[in-house]
Amino acid sequence: MKVSSFLRVLAVFGLALSPGLGLAEWNLNFKPTNTILGHDIEMLHNWIMWIILGISIVVFGAMFYSILKHRKALGHKASHFHENTTVEIIWTIVPVVILIGMAIPATKVLLAARDTSAPDITIKATGYQWKWGYDYLDEGVKFYSSLSTPRDQINGLAEKGETYLLEVDRPVVVPVGKKVRILTTANDVIHSWFVPGLSVKQDAIPGFIRDTWFKAEETGTFRGQCTELCGKEHGFMPIVVEVVTEEEYKTWVAAQLAESGAPSFDANKTYTVAELVSAGEQVYNTNCVACHQPGGVGMPPTFPAIKGGKIATGPIGDHIDIILNGSKKNPMMAAWGSQLTDMDIAAVITYQRSGINDLGEAIQPGDVATARGI
Amino acid sequence: MEAVHDHDHHQPAGLMRYVTTTNHKDIGSMYLWFSFVMFLMGGVMALVIRAELFQPGLQVVQPEFFNQMTTLHGLIMVFGAIMPAFVGFANWQIPMMIGAPDMAFPRMNNWSFWLLPPAGILLAGSLLAPGGAGGVGWTLYAPLTVQQGMGMDMMIFSIHILGMSSIMGSINIVTTILNLRAPGMTMMKMPLFVWTWLITAYLLIAAMPVLAGAVTMTLTDRHFGTHFFNAAGGGDPVMYQHIFWFFGHPEVYIIAIPAFGVISEVIPTFSRKPLFGYASMVYATASIAILSFLVWAHHMYTVGMPVEAQLYYMFATMLIAVPTGVKVFNWIATMWKGSMSFETPMLFAQGFLFLFTIGGFTGLVLALTPVDIQLHDGYYVVAHFHYVMVAGALFAAFAGVYYWLPKWIGRMYDERLGKIHFWLSIIFFNVTFFVQHFLGLAGMPRRIPDYALQFADWNMVSSIGAFGFGFSQIFFLYILLKAIKSGEKAPEKPWDGATTLEWTHLPTPAPYHSFETPPNLKD
Structure with a gap:
């Protein structure tokens, strides 16, 4: 069976069994990103992949040419050369030059990625086993954000929704086009705050504060997950960021403050x-x-x-x-x-x-x- | 065997022969069988993982058991399967390849092997402890390790014992190579397999105590009130990662370098042409070993190091591509204008060369800090290191077994079945792991028992591949047993291109005691 038809059979087999039939994506590359930095990272990755393609053609070309032509079965007689200093020097120097061509753009992107200065908004994200706590340092908004996917969906007792495992009760809300600095820390073990669509990932380490930043170019909802093994529910503490317009953001902040100002219960009341x-x-x-x-x-x-x-x-x-x-x-x-x-x-x-x-x-x-x- | 050597047999028969043996060949065989048992055990755990990941949702196991499986799979494969397998090769081959009668310290050799079964039992037995094994990943990151039950302590002691075994084995290997070479076998005439093991043994002696220190600190943090990794007590969880990876990165090369050695024997033999650039191979291996101690924090790009440190680790890591590239170019130049034939060992060597190079390419992608931050702790990393560990180290071990089996047992394996084993392995390997690159790029984290629906398609493909790969290795067991039981008698020199001492100076199968008087290799 040819490889392509083999894959097609696999695909059909897979689709037949897959519960998320319409949602299967057969994704091959980075998820579309919504930040300029994310585009730079994507460009860097593409540049490296082109270099790798070039090297592959040369290296695997030589390898397979040799495999096909220099065979005993074809009566090829072995030469006996086993040293050539010039060649050795060339294939040490050439990779160094190629590596420099990779290191320069990588350095530029890295320096930009780590520049967390002058943020418009600063949010502290605290990892807990197993949810995230958010603290808008200037606005004074504070809340916890937990997985909202019902257990029945996880255990196969109900049909899985479109945003299965990537949905929370209270998302992070940020305005579009503003530099948002995320401070990460944790309460118990190490977690990691990762949102692929915004191209950010930063470990959250108990007892220490680290930072990262993003600036979303367009409004929308971006979903990510904890990416550092943090115990049994590690796979069940997603992150949802809603990027909204400036006005919507202000309304949201006001609503949050009003809600937290008025406690939803009466401390002196006797409940049944x-x-x-x-x-x-x-x-x-x-x-x-x-x-x-x-x-x-x-x-x-x-x-x-x-x-x-x-x-x-x-x-x-x-x-x-x-x-x-x-x-x-x-x-x-x-x-x-x-x-x-x-x-x-x-x-x-x-x-x-x-x-x-x-x-x-x-x-x-x-x-x-x-x-x-x- | 008895016909060749009917004198000097004071050893007990049966099981006690193996308990008391000091013979490098017996010990080598025990290492290889032990590692194969552990390989199958770690493989079953991998299949539990892939079965759970076949579809979204929790079907087969619960999350905490899933975490225990990923942890034990990693530890068993690294410390129980791959490392002992190459020590087995070292035991069998080093004395025969340098013209020595045995290892330098035969009794210590027995002790280093017999430490392994208790360590393996502690490791696997931790599953039966109350609360199960530690579900912390093979990297054992603090402070998650502090929360675990008694299984964690069993794993820590198991690592201590495995470390002792490795260090003793390494001292033995270094002493053997430096002191027991036959007259005329100068350092720069040693087969490359011997060179790679000399370098690996030094890596082990330098790296294993560091791991022992890291897990001991974890142990005292757990039980004796220390705060090495607890910020509230003045410690630092990230310090654990620095110590672990100072061991962990050399460990990668502890696994890879002996594999380079096997490949450097197999490719010249089946190309019927001497190894190209022998001296540069030795220097490249040594530079990789030294560089391996200088790049550890590239496993930690997301912990929040200063950007200057990230730049240093990025540049240093990229530098490893240079000596690694030299090795790949040398292997291809060895094949170039050779007279190649493709028996099973050569097929696995070619599979190694192709897939290890791909693993090297993805390593280059991961070396770049900004790209790595996106891929860190995701499936791209899982794919990358399985290309290096499975298609790299494991394929090299398969090549070595098929290559030396006739010398060890005096019988041939079934060539047709060997080739089928190769094709099954390489196809299912790629079905399993190539697609994991896509999952990683799409943002799927590793070590999760359940995933969003967008990852469903490739996970299903990967699981199908994993089961195929697993069953191909049962087939390998069948090929081995068939060869041992009823394989054709091996000719004196089944590989006409072989040039090392075990093929040129010893009968097939190798006698129980070889080179009791050293061969004279002075020209």
Whole structure:
């Protein structure tokens, strides 16, 4: 069978099985980029590929000519030369010259890529296991951004959507044509902030701040992923950047500030168990379900069960403590005190105790505030 | 074998023969079989990975088990399969190629092999520990390693043991080469395979302790309250990466350089023409080895180094292309105007030459910092290093096995089956890994168990290729067993172009004790 027809058979076979039939892309090169720097990187890559093509033709040409012509089966007699200093010098010098021709444009692009000075907007991106936190340093907007693809799609119980695994509950919003500087850091292990359409990738390292930048040329939605192995949900912490017009951006910032100014819950109110359980279920599905699993069955021993679990059925003080401050024994259990509001924590604890388990208890936001010691 | 040597057999029979043996040939065979078992084990893990990646969604395994598979696949293939395989070649071939009776330290040789099975059991057994093996990638980056369960500690101890074995093996190889050469076998007359192993052994002695240090620091960070890699305690997670890659980059050449050595024996033999530019091959190998210690941070272009450091690592990395290019040109010049024939060893050598050069090209693309930042930790990198490790090191090992098998066992393999093995391997290899370049360019990160729908097509192709490649290696096992059991008796010199001592001065199969009196090679 010829190679081309073999590939065609493979392709047909693949398409027949592929669930994303219409979405299969057979992509061969870089994704289209939306920044000038990205275009420069693409041009650099193309330039290198042309050089490589040239070298390949010469090197593989000589190799295959020799394979075809200098065969014993054709009666070719072996020569006995085995040294030639001139040739050796030539094929040392020529590659050096070619390499210089690659290094010069690469240096130019690199210097531009690393110039993070004079940004219009600075956003701090913090990697968590397993979501991103964003902090607009000048505007004061702050939020967390988690995967919004339902678990059922991942487990094959529902049809996968078009943006499967590349969708979040709250995207990063930036204005078009502005230099956006991204500061990266992390809360637990190393993550990496990667958006191919904007040609940026920067590791997020706990305890250190690094930076990168981009300037989007057109509006649109750009999707990327964490690219540094950060534990079991590494494949499930996407990044979505929405590039909008300047006016839309201003409206968005104002809306965010208004929302964060007015808390969505009343700290002094006494909520019913049912209210807390339903609010808590949402918090659980965004933050806890990856490890503790739907229904709280867990994955012992690393991720203990909540259903019938020692903490979720034990003294309430210990339960609030482990969620606020994390576990001292198990490094996988993070401290959620800084990421969740009192209401979220009260709700998720109530959900765990009275939804997953059936203790029938309601924990109020005020109880959490007391435990925080404020 | 008994007919050739009926004296001086004080060794026990059966299994105890292998436990107590100090014979370089027995030990070489054990190394090769051990590495083949580990190769199959690592291969099964690769197929678990590719089965999960066959389609988007989670079908076969859960994410944490997937991470354990990628981690163990990497560690087992690097430390359990490829490295011991080439030590096996070194054991069999170095004494025969320099006219020595055995390795310089035969008892230490036994010890360096027998450290491997416990290390392999610890490594694979970590899967059975509570919480499973470490799911951290073969690079074992801190601080993710600190979060893992007991399996991580088993992996760390396994690496310690493997490191000890490698260092002892290397000391043995260096001493053997420097002290046990036959009269007249001057350094610049040594076969290139011997030269490449001399250089590799020095690399191992320099690099393995660094890895041992890195994993020991991880161990104390995990259990003894140190903060080497914990910023909150004054440490630095990136320091781990610097230490790891100071070992890790030379490691790449620890794997590649002995492969260069095998290829430099096979190509002249089947071209019936001496190796072109012997001296420049030696110098190029040595320069690659030295440069390999100066480029480690090109694995870390995205950690946020100063731009000056990135420029230095980019230029230094590109420089490696020069000696590597010299080697490729020398091999082609060796073939040029030769009288070539294409038995299985030569086919694998040609496959090596073609695909390793492609791996070199993608290495050049990745050397360029701005391009690498886009491709870093993605499938382009996965494709690149599999071209170097599989089509490079593994194909060279296949070439070596087919080339020396008649000398080792006195029987021929089935030439037709060998050729089929080659064609299956090279086709399925490319189906598996060539398409991964496209996935990397499109932005697919490595080490993810599930992916967006845009990556579905090439992943499916790659998985099909991987299963094909895996089954081709079961076929290789069949070819080997068939040759050992019922292969045709090998002629004294099956390869008419061979010029090294094991072919010119020893009978086939090689006697259990060879060169008890050294051959005199003085002209």
